[in-house]
Amino acid sequence: MISPVLRTVKDTGASSTPKRLAIAVATAAALAALAAAALSGEPSTALRAFFVAPFSNASSILNMVELSAPLALCALGVIVTFRAGHYSLGGEGQAYAGSIAAAAAGYYGYAALGPGATLAAVVAGVLAGAAVAALPAMGRRFAGAEVLLTSILVSQGFIFVIDWAIGGPLRDRSGNLIAMPALETEALLARLEPPSTLTVAPFVVLILCVAASFYFERTRSGAAHDLYGRNPRFAELQGYDVERLSWAPVVASGMLHGLAGALMVLGAKGTAIRGMSGGIGWSAIGAALVAGSRPSAVPLAALLFAWLDSGARQAAVLSDLPPDAGMAIKALVILVVSSRPSWTAVKAFMRRTPTRRAK
Amino acid sequence: MQLATLTSIRKYYPSTNALAVDGADFSLERGEVHALVGENGAGKSTLAKILCGFESPDSGTVAIRGSPVSFSSHRDAEKAGIGFVPQYSMLAPGLSAADNVALGHEPRFLGVFSDRRRVAYDFSLLADRYGFSVNPDAIVSTLSASGRREVEILRALARGGGVLVLDEPTSILGERETEALFALIRRLKSAGAGIVYISHRAKEILDLADRISVMRAGRVERTIRPDDTDECGLADLIVRSSSCAAGTDSGSTPGKPGLTLRSVTLSRRGSDSLDGADLVVRKGEVVAVVALGGNGLDALEDVAAGVVGPDSGDVLVLGKDIHSYPPRILRSGVMAYIPTDREGRGLCAKASVALNAIAGRLRGYSFADFALGRAPLADADALLASFDVKNGGRRRVDTLSGGNRQRVVAARELDGPADVVVAANPTQGLDRSSRAALLSRLAEMRDEGSAVLLLSSDPEDASELADRSFVLYRGRLKALSGPGSDDSAIAAALTGVEP
Amino acid sequence: SKSAAGPDPLSVAVFVPGVASGSPIYEMLVAGAEKAVAEIPGATVKVIEAGYDQSTWLDSLRDTVASGEFSIVVSSNPSLPELCAKLSPDYPSVRFIVADAYLPGNPAIHTILFNQMEQGFIVGYLAGLVTKDRNPDAAPVAGIVAAQHYPTLDRLIRPGFEAGLKAVDPEFKLEFREVGNWYDSAKASELASSLYGSGVEVILPIAGSGGQGVVASARENGASVVWFDGAGYALDPEAVIGCATIAQDRLVYERLKAALSGDTSLYGRADIVSARDGYVGFDPDGKGYAALPRSVRDALDAAIAGLKAGTPDFSMDTF
């Protein structure tokens, strides 16, 4: 490893991200087993549904990977803002805006652009996410308004507007789903491995995560970004461009959320459906924190969430476990994963007498 | 009878893998001031915290008045009569001074509600008794650094007792507050109290202490009487290698103005205001401004470093308005700045030591260098070595001892050439030898042509280094005649006494 | 369980896009399917609850068919056929029967739509009668509190309800209010109160669990509610004065039994069932209904009889 010193050691004494993810998986397993035993009349089926079924065939594994992609993007967006010290809670509306814009561009653009509409849809999604993030970002930049506050307000406002647009002027009148017209298959991302829903999206996500990781750990702007997030005053006095840092991460996060929304449309969903963002903004915050705010851990954290979702669903499908049980297990796993028992402290407690001097 | 006895105390911090205290023995008698000295990171604060119930030792015993105790919190220690003035502020900044002192012992009415009037009244009584003049309703964050320290001292005294532990109480106190504190300590002492006094200032210690214990690497190496040594001898004891460095004289002659303040006024900051300040710092000279807390020193620092714009007047750097410089340009080679507020402005507490050290020169690396090269790492090591910060850069900076944190700031800021240096209380928390190193580095920069503005509440800094000195009293600057004005002249000016 | 021959042709999944317990429509769906399976030797049934989060239905449905354990999936919801259509190319051996939905022409899917215009007409007519009976001289007005706009509501239920009102008095006005979601009962209650406060006597809530708020408001204001689909009288014996019903259990039972017996002609078809065949009707067994004046109840009976006989004629072949 090269210049690891620059890696800012944030949580001294806490367990590392891989350890935390390992704990997460182990806990999920234990809780799922417990829930299955307590809530199901056929615990073995329930357990199999939770642990085996999601991995039973290539197609369901790949479905899981595909489902994790938008969540990972949103989590990445969350990290970009959180590491700049902004607490943006507007991811939900940004992703939703990305979806509707992508669906509109993909559907109406198809006549003019043909398969090129896919690209147009991606661009539209990204821009729409950025647009929803623009007011909080500009409010921060020019008025110093708290992003936490403005982002959630603006996002909620847009959710209503988009609900209206999907149910009203943009709705597909020929169907019963409250959704926009389905995009042509050629306008969607190609399925790489049918019948699974896998598209290129997870690979894009992987690349973005690596890039973000590189940005934070290895670039000057990334270091400045981090220092600003932890002590804006200090960053200002070091002569960093704090003006840009006060808004750009918020917009970048909006773009990532918008891209996530677009990928949902261009992947499994095929169009914009009313309410399709369904809590992804909040899950993403959970995933980002489980990943310890490290982009490199985001794909794994998102996969963990996708597995919990998928396992809970499979359990509901294959056994008599109610959907709420899956939800409850997911919540408990998130709780446990969020904990950071300090191993060094535990070890020191067991050892008590130090063996060597520090200096 | 011994008031407090600490025997074979050990304390290990696993997070930094530091054995802070390594078998230290320490005792305190009735009616004595027992000074604790040692270089930065020697374990003084940790030992004090253990005595005060803040940290529990891994092994060893603490005995109060002969009977062994095991404090689980500071409250236990308080009940045993131990008051503590910590090295870093442990006040709630948004609460009033009186609320801070009453915290945990709030008087009530009807059994549930806080009795606001009593809180303020009790505080005033306390302040009067010990001769402090802090407004009970003042919000702590609006107080000057020395005002905050006074509140902290009052808090330690409020629950009165036989033992008072003071961890570098004077590092940011001015002359007058220091005198008042010493008078107080003598009074307490004659009433039979025992006082543990941690400080890096040899003169104070010799004045005040009955016994002096020298700590090194977590152990109390020896305990002596003040009569057995002098200032230089004490310094030698603390740091084996160091010699007693004297002040440095300027070799060069002043050049063009580096930093200019023209009738700068900054008001609406309570007692911390500036009133028509005029000041020119030329390249190649050190100008010192000394003030007691709350006389505008913080305001002067903010204005000179460009943190806030003045209400009226101009601040010029190399003849151009300070705000006409883009921040990036200003901070790369034009102005170096050591702030008083070390944790808030000087460091990013949650980042690594290394990143803190090279934070100012990120732009200096090429993309590839920073991403892949070894230069940043090597630079960080070199910088830290220049101020003798040991123990690597990977740990978080807020696990360093106070003095070592200050060294990180100094290492970063005083590294390259700079046209202007604004150094505010740069020696706070530094031990004798690193203080000398810092002052000589400032002198060196002056000789290389920097304009150095030294803002300090410690007249000693000024008299050692400054070519010209000013005193700031109630927001007005007043020049002192010539370098090395004698201490009594400064003291008189500081308190507004006209000669 | 997954042989190369595909899933057992007699294994049935009942896909509940919600939770069965507490939802009459889905309880009837499950009951009908279980009854059919019980009568066919060798047939098996499994109930799958997908929860109310609409955005996850597609994933749950995909898991269901991809498990390879079911050859027939039975469900009920207007938006489900489109999800089925999306999945069926990938899982060609699975067949779908969806009630309360309409999608013709997909060879893997059979849908059956209730003529909800008739259903709307019945409660609309009752609402009209009650309003006129209580306030004969006031300008006639009635209300709908809906969760949100959706096709069946806008194209069938609302026009049917309005037609029922106008059949009583052509002067009737319909006030329409929207909650914005299916569960905010307090806001539904607020909307209902504002309607009752402005002279509305009877409201039809189409607001899912939010409808509870409308009932609560009616109880407070001494006004009335007409209910759709489920067992409404249980919600409040006095405030709920009428329930238009659908015979979902019978329908599901009949269609599934036919499918299990080998009738493949169902798939690809979209049927519409109505009052004439008894799939749409009215439940008279409620205290609130019994307390209405004789004249009102007689007039409603007459109207329902007329509807069954084809007047007014709401029959449709397509939707």
Added chain:
Amino acid sequence: MIHLSALLLDAIAFLAVLAPAAIGGLATEYAGSLNIALEGLMLAGAFSYMAFGAAFGTVAGFIAAMLVPSAIAYVSDLFSRKANADSFVVGLGVNMLVPAAASMLSKYVFGSKGVAAVAGLQSGRPFAGAASIPVVGALFGQRSSDYLAFGVAIMVALVLARTPLGTRAKAAGMNRDALTMAGIDSGGVRGAVYALSGLACGISGAALASSVGAWVPNMSAGRGWIALVAVYLGGKRLGGTFAASALFALLLSLATRAQAITEAPAELLLSLPYFLTAVVVVLGSSRSKRK
């Protein structure tokens, strides 16, 4: 037409739900911790009110509605402190756990998973007679549960503003060492304000449930989030938080009632209060920045 007194009646009822939760959110904010779980705690209050109310009567319902969420909040905070877990994520977990648990419990308590109406748990309006007085009548026309909610909100506000706990909570939020110096366990203080926060959210939920006399899954419908926004909009001060809650209550009731006078789509009307507030926040911040 929108009648002013009817609008005020609605807005005050909305405020009765919003204000306690917002003040509950402020309580933990005093201690420097964002309680993201207001929504979940509110639901827990609504469910407890209905479950215990159905079994033991209204009074027991209200008591349970305060105690159960209070316990949930306390335990979640205890977990966050002892397991060194990020309180934000723990809050998210609580928000997910409560609806799931309520749904599972509801099967046992009410015999069904959906809506559960229980006769007699809808609160009455004790002073309805005085409600016809123009404008101020809206103050008298409320349900007894709403008065109770206001009472609890005021009590919590008093605890924060006038008792040592409030001061200590503030100290915990500013500098934990200050409490350590006073020999107070800062964790205990945080636990206490979390419990207080749960209690306040619980009474909000109870007021909500008793306004319709039923348990409806998800019935809080985002009110907890609005309460959280009100805390920040009110500058994390008591008066400000209350004023912001009142503003929201008024705007949202207005947006609901506006359907009566305009043909504009309901969703667009509902979005207006949010956009409007966002703009107000930005303008307000720029004003205070200039100062």
